[in-house]
Amino acid sequence: MAFLRGLALKANQERRMLVLFLLCASAGIPAAAGLDGCDNCHVHAICVNKSDNSGEVCICKYGFVGNGRTSCQDKNECQIGDMKICGQHTRCYNTYGSYHCTCLPGYSPSNNKASFIPNDGTNCQDIDECSLTGVCGEGGQCRNLDGTFECRCELGYRVHNGREPFNPKQDQASCRVVDCGRPVTADNTELLSITGTTYGSVAAFACDKGFIWAGGDNRSVCGAEGQWRGSPMVCEEVDCGSPPAFPHTRILWNKKSTVGTQVIYQCISGYHNVGKGNVSICDAAGQWEEPHVLCQEVLCGDPPTLPQTGYVWNGSSTHGSTVSYFCKIGFYYSEGENVSLCTVNGSWTKPNILCKEVRCGAPPTIPHSVTLWNEIPTVGSQVIYECKTGYHSVGRRNISLCTATGEWDEATLLCQEIRCRDPIIKPHSKILWDGASRIGSVVFYQCEEGYRSRSLKNYSVCRDNGQWEDIDLWCEEISCGPPLILPHTNLVWDHTSRPGSLVLYECVGGFYQESGNNVSVCALSGEWVEVSMKCRAKCGPVPSLTNAQVVWYNSSVVAHRCVDGYHSWRGTNVSVCVWQEATMRCTKVKPPITHLHVFNEKCVQWRAEKYEEDTESYRIIYKGTRDFQWSFYDMRQQYLKSKAEQLKICLNLLPLTNYNISITALSARFTVTITINTTLPAPPVPVVYYREYDTPEPTLRLRRLASTLDLISSYQVFVLPIEDILVFDCSSHGGLDSTVKNKLSSEYIAAKISLKSVGTEVNFTVGDGHYYGGFYNSPLEKGRNYYIILRAVSHWRTALRSSCALWAKIRGTSYVLRVSSLCAAASVGLCALAIIGGYSFIWYGRNTVELR
CATH class of the missing domain: 2.10.70 (Complement Module; domain 1)
Incomplete structure (x- = not known):
């Protein structure tokens, strides 16, 4: 693509000029040239057409240098230095016809592969060794450094066999936990427990038996310096003093009060001990243990209980108190003593009264009933009466109880025979019945003439509830419905x-x-x-269908079938006499997918052969590989459903890739395949900050996109002196070689910046006198005006694409002339100011005289 850009300058400052920029992004250039003809190309060379179509020439393949005919030698890309060819923290390895890079120890490539070629934007990044658990060992703290790391010991740990900081992969040092050893016990103390002897361990102490804690700490902690922390524990001997006194007791004691001394308590006369003990011991805390002694007055307590008896008692249990016993309801007195006496030893005398149970015998019977009872005729037992089958109760009470008098109380139950009323009348039926209405009697039903039964049961039974059984009998009028329809x-x-x-x-x-x-x-x-x-x-001749043949005929029915090469397209394939002709259409058989082609290197289009209203499902699988990147593999798939006959789908295909595209019609199980090789696209226009400068060495800014998929190989900086008419062709490839000069124009290349030297922001100073990519950035001539053009280049094998942007304009006005102009302008301004001031003074004086 080419375009023209004109720039107009001010008439009183610069002469009129028209700058025409012709940017062609799709031009291709050959990498090297040899002699005409390709009869004897070297084994590592290829034959290409010359750019002017004047013949063919042999050129060495990428990675080789030579004349293409007699020599193509391996090019050692690594000889310019590891950092220059591969970037920082790298090592370059030359291979036959190519090279590859690896990262130094402590660094890893950004593409996570063992080797790489840096033109894809890969660089070496520092490895964070501290992300690995335990890299510094137990008790170590890791600190990541550029290309390495270092370790220090945590609190409670010390460096062993070295000093901090240390690297366990290079040194023999490591961190070991601080050990305080076994703690020392103070006088009259003992070590109660210990969690360990390392940093943070805790030791607990206790006083010896007979001693009590009087001061100091009873716990000690192992500190980071390897010493036990805490003041020593102080223990003093225990003294319990005099034992406590309890009511109604006396003490047996040897007058000592040290740990382990015992005191015995005894109840005085007339009392007895009802507590759980009578001994108190002086404990290690300096206290007498509570003896749990309790002396109470002697009492007989509650009187004893006897079976089937109750008693009369005034509640007193002192010596001489009495209790009288009697038989409970349902029992009667038979023999024995019924009085108990409280004795001097605190117990009641045992009475020997005997009470026998009252029994009522067998319960009375009621006519037409049955009795339900547990066969036990004692007081409170009950008998339930129920009427026999065929009888129902008309009394109010059907229960009889055994009373304390030894008799059953009266039940008022009366049982009468159950009878059903007249049977139910069913419409359009007659009853067959003998007139009996007892339980189990049966009534039969029969439908009248002209009706029929629509139930499974035609009889009703008299139930024990006095009701005839309800049946769902109903008689329906007989109907044959609509008659049968016969054909024709x-x-x-x-x-x-x-x-x-x-x-x-x-x-x-x-x-x-x-x-x-x-x-x-x-x-x-x-x-x-x-x-x-x-x-x-009455049938006529057999009908015929286009592109079809008769496969079966029985004088009234004909079956048709499409001939070879045709298939049925909707409709029936049968004709029936009187001839209803088959609606089948036979169409020519075609593949489900035809006219498949690719356009714009992105979209695939094809024609679908199917029934118009059918929906077909398609699966599109595309796989891509690259000749220059063996590890690259792009495989994706998409699905499409459509009723259309013409279909199109656009795919996100990557540049410089060999793609194999397969499309499958899923219902037809038919697959077609097509291949395409995508070309090198034009790089994006460089993002620059355009400015106009008056200085001969301006610093320009370039901003590169963060994406590393822009396929840019390098940047070139063009310096163009401004003339009457200037034509700049962005696609011109003369600037690729630092040895080629443009003799027809005074334009020149000031720098070639490799992609590996470009970050997201780049500053470039025009005319600094340095070399960039083999090009000399010569100082600008004073007094001349220039345009600075930045060109982005994508270069692969013989293909080259480029795009340009106007970066800056530099004016060549000299510094002396600019200072002189400024001084002249300042002088004119001062003169004008003096004239205006004088005129104002004269005007002010005249006005003052007139006022006077």
């Missing part, structure tokens, strides 16, 4: 379906009665009598 016939019928109704059958036009009877009668069974009539058609 009409009916002569009065539309009645009662028993005896008639239907007459006649053949329709075009048919005649071949055999059988043509009359049907409605029978008492509710069905029409079967008709055996058959009507035969």
Whole structure:
């Protein structure tokens, strides 16, 4: 693509000029040239056409240098230095016809591969060794450094066999936990427990038996310096003093009060100990243990209980108190003593009263009933009466209880025989019954003439609840319904379906009665009598279909089939006499996918052969590889559903890639494949900050996109002196070689910046006198005006694409002339200011005189 850009300058400052920029982004250039003809190309060379179409020439392949015919030698890309060819923290390895890079120890490539070529934007990044658990060992703290790391010990750990900081991969140092050893115990103390002897361990102490804690710490902690922390524990001997006194007791004691001394308590006369103990011991805490002694006055307590008896008592349990016993309800006194006395030793005398149980005997009977009871005739037992089957209760009370008098109380139950009323009347039926209405009696039902039963049961039974069983019997009028329809016939019928109704059958036009009877009668069974009539058609010649043949014929039915090379396209394939012609259409067989092609290197289009209204599902699989990047593999797939005949889908294909595209019609199981090689696209226009400068060495800014998929190989800086008319071709490849000069123009290349030297922001100073990519950035001539052009280049094998941007304009006005101009302008300004000031002073003086 080419374009023209004109720039107009001010008339009083610069002469009029027109700058025409021709940017062609799709131009291709050869990498090297040799002699004409390709008869004897070197084994590592290829044959290409010259750019002017004047013939063919042999050029060495990428990675080789030579004349293409007699020599193509391996080019050692690594000889310019590891950092220059591969970037920082790298090592370059030359291979036959190519090279690759690896990262130094402590660094890893950004593409996570063992080797790389840096033109894809890969660089070496520092490895964070501290992200690995335990890299510094137990107790070590890791600190990541550029290309390495270092370790220090945590609190509670010390460096062993070295000093901090240290690297366990290079040194023999490591961190070991601080050990304080076993703690020392103070006088009259003992070590109670210890969690360990390392940093943070805790030791607990206790006083010896007979001593009590008086001061100091009873715990000690192992510190980071390897010493036990805490003041020593102080223990003093225990003294419990005099033992406590309790009511109604006396003490037996040897007058000592040290740990382990015992005191015995005894109740005085008239009392006895009801507590759980009578001994107190001086404990290690300097206290007498509570003896749990309790002396109470002697009492007999509650009187004893006897079976089947109650007693009369005033609540006193002192010596001489009495209790009288009596028999409970349901029992009677038989023999024995019924009085108990409280004795001096605190116990009641045992009475020997005997109470026997009252029994009522067998319960009375009630006519037509049964008794339900547990066969136990004691007081409170009950008997339940229920009427026998066929009888129901008319009394109010059906329970009898055994009373304390030894008799059963009276039950008022009366049982009468159960009888059902007259049976239920069912419509359109008659009853067959012997008149009996006892339980189990049966009534039969029969439908009247002309009706039939629509139930599973035609009888009712008298139930024990005095009701006839309700049945869902109903009598339905007999109806044969509509008569049977026979093929090719009409009916002569009065539309009645009662028993005896008639239907007459006649053949329709075009048919005649071949055999059988043509009359049907409605029978008492509710069905029409079967008709055996058959009507035969009067058929003509067999119909024929386009591109079809007859495969079966039985004089009234014809089956058709498409001939070879054609298939059925909707419709039926059967013709019936009188001929209803088959609707099948036979169309020529075509593949489900035809006319497949790729356009714009992105989209795929094809034609679908199917039924118009059918929806077909398609699976598109595309796989891509690259000749220059063996590890590259792009495989993706998409699905599409459509009823259309013409289909198109656009794919996100990557540049410089060999793609194999397969499209499958899933329902037809048909697959077609097409291949495409995508070309090198034009790089994006460089993002620059355009400015105009008056200085001869301006610093320009370039901003590169963060994406590393822009396929840019390098940047070139062009310096163009401004003339009357200037034409700049962005696609011109003369600037690729630092040895090629443009003799027809005074333009030149000031720098070639490799992609590996470009970050997201780049500053470049024009005319600094340095070399960039083999090009000399010469100082600008004073007094001349320039345009600075930045060109982005994508270069692969013989293909080259480029795009340009106007970066800056530099004015060549000299510094002396600019200072002189400024001084002249300042002088004119001062003169004008002096004239205006004088005129104002004269005007002010005149006005003052007039006022006076």
